[in-house]
Amino acid sequence: MKKLSYITSTNAISFFCSGMIGCLLLFILISLSHGTASAQEPISGPSAIEGQALWSENCTPCHGQTGVGDGSTAASIAGPLPDFTDPAFIQEVVPTDYLETIKEGRIENMMPPWKGRFSDEQIWNLIAYVLLLSTSQADLEAGQATYAQNCASCHGENGTGEETNLPDFQDWQSLSQQSLSVIQTAYSQSLAHDDVATMSDDETWQTLVYLRTLAFAQPRIDGILTGQLINRTTDQPMPDMVVKLHLLQNKARLETLTAQTDADGNYTFSDLPTSPLIEYMVEAVYEDIFYLSQEPASFAPAENLLTLDVEVYDTTTTDPGINITQLHYLISLSPIEIRIDQIMVVGNSGQETYIGQDGKTFQFTLPAEAEGITFQNDTTGSRFVPTDDGYTDTEPIAPGTEGASIVVTYFIPHDGDSSSLTMPISADVDHVSALMQDQGATLTSDRLEFANKRQIQDQLYSLFTGENLEGGTDFALTISDLDNLTFTPPGGDPSAPAAVASILSNGPLEQTTWLAIIMALGGLSALLAVIFYPTIYPQPENDETKQKRLLLMLVRLDEMAEAGELDETVYHRARAKYKAELIQVIQ
Ligand code: HEC
Numbered sequence: 001m002k003k004l005s006y007i008t009s010t011n012a013i014s015f016f017c018s019g020m021i022g023c024l025l026l027f028i029l030i031s032l033s034h035g036t037a038s039a040q041e042p043i044s045g046p047s048a049i050e051g052q053a054l055w056s057e058n059c060t061p062c063h064g065q066t067g068v069g070d071g072s073t074a075a076s077i078a079g080p081l082p083d084f085t086d087p088a089f090i091q092e093v094v095p096t097d098y099l100e101t102i103k104e105g106r107i108e109n110m111m112p113p114w115k116g117r118f119s120d121e122q123i124w125n126l127i128a129y130v131l132l133l134s135t136s137q138a139d140l141e142a143g144q145a146t147y148a149q150n151c152a153s154c155h156g157e158n159g160t161g162e163e164t165n166l167p168d169f170q171d172w173q174s175l176s177q178q179s180l181s182v183i184q185t186a187y188s189q190s191l192a193h194d195d196v197a198t199m200s201d202d203e204t205w206q207t208l209v210y211l212r213t214l215a216f217a218q219p220r221i222d223g224i225l226t227g228q229l230i231n232r233t234t235d236q237p238m239p240d241m242v243v244k245l246h247l248l249q250n251k252a253r254l255e256t257l258t259a260q261t262d263a264d265g266n267y268t269f270s271d272l273p274t275s276p277l278i279e280y281m282v283e284a285v286y287e288d289i290f291y292l293s294q295e296p297a298s299f300a301p302a303e304n305l306l307t308l309d310v311e312v313y314d315t316t317t318t319d320p321g322i323n324i325t326q327l328h329y330l331i332s333l334s335p336i337e338i339r340i341d342q343i344m345v346v347g348n349s350g351q352e353t354y355i356g357q358d359g360k361t362f363q364f365t366l367p368a369e370a371e372g373i374t375f376q377n378d379t380t381g382s383r384f385v386p387t388d389d390g391y392t393d394t395e396p397i398a399p400g401t402e403g404a405s406i407v408v409t410y411f412i413p414h415d416g417d418s419s420s421l422t423m424p425i426s427a428d429v430d431h432v433s434a435l436m437q438d439q440g441a442t443l444t445s446d447r448l449e450f451a452n453k454r455q456i457q458d459q460l461y462s463l464f465t466g467e468n469l470e471g472g473t474d475f476a477l478t479i480s481d482l483d484n485l486t487f488t489p490p491g492g493d494p495s496a497p498a499a500v501a502s503i504l505s506n507g508p509l510e511q512t513t514w515l516a517i518i519m520a521l522g523g524l525s526a527l528l529a530v531i532f533y534p535t536i537y538p539q540p541e542n543d544e545t546k547q548k549r550l551l552l553m554l555v556r557l558d559e560m561a562e563a564g565e566l567d568e569t570v571y572h573r574a575r576a577k578y579k580a581e582l583i584q585v586i587q
C-alpha cells in the first residue's frame, strides 16, 4: 500500500485560487463546506450496498466489476479509465466532486452523464460504493479493530464522540467534503492525538477508511416478515405447513428460506435485510399446487415489519366458470414480419382451483399463420400441450380474475403493405387491447377503438381497447401501411442498426419492458408473476422451435434480398446475426 501523502488544505487553496472566477468558486465551495445546506450536499449517509446494485448494472461495461477499468467496452474507449482499486488514487478523491462528475459526466472522454437516470441519493450510493472499491473486507475489518482499540475511547464505537467538542464521524455532510488524505492530515496534526499509539501506514489507512464508513448507512438485517396461510375455499388457516420465502434482487432470486406455520397458520421469518432493493415473495404448496403471495413486496424505508399472506384453495375437476378476463396483444413491426406478444389472463369465477379433466384446464387456438411460437411463462417446458386445433394449458387455474396467465410470442410474416390477422377466441373475453408501436403503420378492427398513445421505454405506442368478445368467434384486425415503416433506434443509440434489432428480437421481452407494459395495462399481478416465476424456477429454452424459426428467417431474408426488397446493410447485418444465433442454438 502507498504511503499517504500530506497535502494541507491551505496548499490546495493557493494552488487552485488563480484568477477571479476560480477564487470565487473556491469561496463558494469553502462557504458551503462550513455547514450551509445546499442541493449539492448529501442529507444523510449513503448506502454502499445499494450503490453496488446500480454499479453492477450501469458502470461495469466500462469500469469493470472490480473498478479497475477493464469492462467489456473499455477497449473501445480511447482515453484512460480511472483505477478505482488503487488506494493511492482513492485517497485523494473528494466525494462531493464525484457527485458532479457522475451527474454531468465527461462525455468528451466517454464518461456518460447520469443525472437524468439517477437521483442525487442514488449517485451518493454509487459514490459510497466506488470509495470502497480499493478496500477489501479484510482491510475494513482490520480498520474496525484498530479503531476500536485506538480511537473508540474518545470518538465512541459509532464515531459520534464520547464527549462534546468531538467531531461527528457519522456526519456525511462534513466527511463528504474531505478526501481521505485531508482527513489524515487533520488527524496527524491534531494535538489531541499525541498519546494515541503509533500505527503503521497500512493501519492508519485502514482505520481512516473504516472511519469514513461510519457515515455510511449501515445495512439493516433486523427485518421481520410475518403472514398467514389461509385456505380461501374454507376460509380456514392452515397449520403445520411448510412455506418458503424467496428473496429477490433485480428480479433474480438471492436466497430461499423455509418456515413452518403454527396452529393458527401464521409464519414468521426474522433477521431479514430491509434494503428496499430486496423484494420478498412467500410460496406455499397445497395439494401439489404452488401458490405465491400476490405482489412481491419490500420493507418500507425505516420499517422492519412486513406482512405477506398466502391464499390457497381446494381443487375441483368441474369447470367452475373459466373465461378470459383480459386479452392483450403487443404488436411490434419489422419490414418482413409482425411480432405478437399475446397475453391471456384467465379467470375462474368459482371458489376452488380448477385442475381440469385429465389435467387440461384451458384450451386456446393461435392464428393459423403464427410461426416461431414461444410460450414465455412455461416453467417446465411442458405446460402447454398441442391439441387438434391449438393448445391446452395444464396449469391449474386459481379462483379470481387473474387465475392464470399465458404469454405467448409468435411471428406473422407479411410481404405486402397490409396484413389481416384472424385471432380465434376460445372463451368469452371481458377486455381486449392491442398495443402497437408507432412506426407509421395503421391498425383497424371492428372490435377495437383507439384509446390513447403512451410511452413505454423509448417507444411510443398506440393503445386500442375493446370489450366482450364471444368465445368461439374470430377476432380480426388489419395492419396496413406496412411498406413504409420507420424505426426509432433502440435505446436512443443512433449507431444501432434499428431495423435489424427490430427484425431479430425473438427472445422474451426484457424484464424492464415487461414491467413498463404491465404498468401501462394497469399493474396486473398475474402478469407480474410472469416475470417472477421464471426467476424462481429457471426456464429451459426450447432450442428446436428456435432453430426452425431461425432457418425460416434466413431463407426469407435471402428471398427478400434477391427481390431487392431489403436494404443491403440491413440484410448483411441481419443475416450475420441470425447465423450466429443459429450456430449457438445448434451447438
Ligand atoms: C461508457 C463508459 C462508461 C460508463 C458506462 C461509466 N463510465 Fe465512468 N468514466 C468513464 C471514463 C472513460 C472515465 C474517465 C473520464 C475522464 O478521465 O475524463 C470515467 C470517469 C469516471 C469517474 C471520475 C474518476 C476520476 O476520478 O476522474 C467516476 C467517479 C465515474 N466514472 C463513475 C462512474 C459511475 C458511477 C458509472 C455508472 C453509473 C460510470 N462511471 C459509468 C467511462 C464510463
Ligand code: HEC
Binding pocket: 147, 150, 151, 152, 153, 154, 155, 165, 166, 167, 183, 184, 186, 187, 190, 191, 192, 193, 196, 207, 208, 211
Ligand atoms: C484521547 C482522545 C482521542 C483519541 C484516542 C483519538 N482522538 Fe481523534 N480527536 C480527539 C479530539 C479531542 C478531536 C477534536 C480536536 C481536534 O481536532 O484536535 C479529535 C479529532 C479527530 C479528527 C478530526 C480532525 C479534524 O480537525 O477534523 C480525526 C480524523 C480523528 N480525531 C481521528 C482519530 C483516529 C483515527 C483515532 C484513532 C487512531 C483517534 N482520532 C483517536 C480525540 C481523540
